[in-house]
Amino acid sequence: MLRRRPTVEQLRASFDLELANSITGDGPRRGSGLCSEVDDLMWEIADAHPDIPQHLIDAARTEFERQVQRLQSYRATPAAVRVEASNSTPTEENPR
Structure with missing residues (x-):
């Protein structure tokens, strides 16, 4: 069974x-749909509880926005192009 990617919302x-x-110190749950980079930052936030530096929260928000941009870019790319790109041989210009 194929799982659909979550919507941006x-x-x-x-x-x-x-x-x-994470702000309360509990950390993120498994299967949240967040990428590993965001998940790692959430754990850093949880580990820093109760004195969480603002830069960690800002970094998590920034990385999350990157995840959203990647998702939107993926969805904007026609399926045929994605299949062709995944079947191509890696090159120096396109290492994958």
Whole structure:
């Protein structure tokens, strides 16, 4: 069974929930849909509880926006182009 990628709205809701969990020291849940970079930052936030530096929260928000941009870029790319790119041989210009 194929799983559909979450919508941007679902990802934003998940990010908000996981950030709230992390700020309280609980950390993110498994299967939140967040990329590993955001997930790692959420754990850094949880580990820093209760004295969380603002730069960690800012970094998590920035990385999350990158995740959203990657998702939107992926969805804007026609499926045939994605298949062709995944079947191509890596080159120096396109190492994958």
